[in-house]
Amino acid sequence: MIEKRPDPNGRVLVIAGSDSGGGAGIQADIKAIMAMGGYAMTAVTAITVQDTTGVHGVHPIPLDTVRSQMAVCLKDIGADAVKTGMLATADLVELVGETLDERARDVPRIVDPVMVASSGDRLVNERAVEALTSVLLPGVALLTPNAPEAEVLTGKSVDGVNGQRRAAEALLKRGAKGVLVKGGHIPGRVITDVLQTEDGEWLLESDRIVTTSTHGTGCTLASAIAALVGQGQPIDAAVEKARDYLHGAIRDAKGFGTGHGPVHHGWQLQPVEE
Numbered sequence: 001m002i003e004k005r006p007d008p009n010g011r012v013l014v015i016a017g018s019d020s021g022g023g024a025g026i027q028a029d030i031k032a033i034m035a036m037g038g039y040a041m042t043a044v045t046a047i048t049v050q051d052t053t054g055v056h057g058v059h060p061i062p063l064d065t066v067r068s069q070m071a072v073c074l075k076d077i078g079a080d081a082v083k084t085g086m087l088a089t090a091d092l093v094e095l096v097g098e099t100l101d102e103r104a105r106d107v108p109r110i111v112d113p114v115m116v117a118s119s120g121d122r123l124v125n126e127r128a129v130e131a132l133t134s135v136l137l138p139g140v141a142l143l144t145p146n147a148p149e150a151e152v153l154t155g156k157s158v159d160g161v162n163g164q165r166r167a168a169e170a171l172l173k174r175g176a177k178g179v180l181v182k183g184g185h186i187p188g189r190v191i192t193d194v195l196q197t198e199d200g201e202w203l204l205e206s207d208r209i210v211t212t213s214t215h216g217t218g219c220t221l222a223s224a225i226a227a228l229v230g231q232g233q234p235i236d237a238a239v240e241k242a243r244d245y246l247h248g249a250i251r252d253a254k255g256f257g258t259g260h261g262p263v264h265h266g267w268q269l270q271p272v273e274e
Helices: 025-035 063-076 090-103 126-136 147-154 161-173 217-230 235-251
Strands: 011-019 039-051 054-060 081-084 109-111 178-181 190-197 200-207
Touching (some): 011 217, 025 039, 063 090, 161 200
Parallel strands (some): 011 039, 081 109
C-alpha cells in the first residue's frame, strides 16, 4: 500500500523567469524550496541570458504556454503555496491572477514584486505595476518588496525603519494580508526587515555580511518562505526561518563569477565522505 502523507506537504508552484546563471529566478527558487524540505513545480515566464555580470537577453514565453504550465501542475499535483517572481508585463500579471483565481483561489500566495534591479534600474513598466497592485496584491498571504520596490508600490520614501513601517501599513490597507519590507538596500551595519500582518508587527534584525555574492537573495528568501508556508508554518515563523537560511547562504557563498555571485543555496548540506 502506498502511504498517503497528510496535507499540507510543501508543494510550491513557482511562476517566474529562468536565470541561466543559476543564482536567481526559477533556479534559485527550486534550490531554496528543496533546502526547506518542499517540492517545487515551475511555470517559466521568460528565459534570460544571464550571468553574474548582468542580464544579456530576455526571451518571453508565450502567455498560453505560461497558463498551460500552471494549469497542468495545479490539476495533477496541486499546490500548498504559490510563489511569483518577476512578471514583466500587465498582460502576464493579469493572466497569472486569472489562472490562480480559477484553479488555486484558496492557496496562499507569496508575491515577490521584482521591479527594481540592484543597479537601481526599473525592470517593469507602470502598467505592470498597476496590474500587480490591482490583481495580485489583494488577498496575498505575503508581499516581499525591498525598499526601492516598496517606494514604487506606495509612492512613499523608504529610507529607514519608519519608512518601512509606513509602506507596510499602506500595502496592508490595499488588501495584502502580510507584508515584509526588506531593508537590505538601506545602508547600515544591521539589516532590519519589517514584517506586518493582520496579527501584528515584527522587526527582524541581522548583521550585514559584506560581500558581492548577493545575486538572487530576494528570490531565495521568498521561495524559502513559500516552502515553509506550504508545510503549514505561520507567516511569522516562516519568515524568521527563511531569513536564517538566507543568512547562512550569503555567509557561505562560494564567490563564483566576476560580478555579483550567487548565494550558496545548499550550505546546510554536509559533503559526502569517501
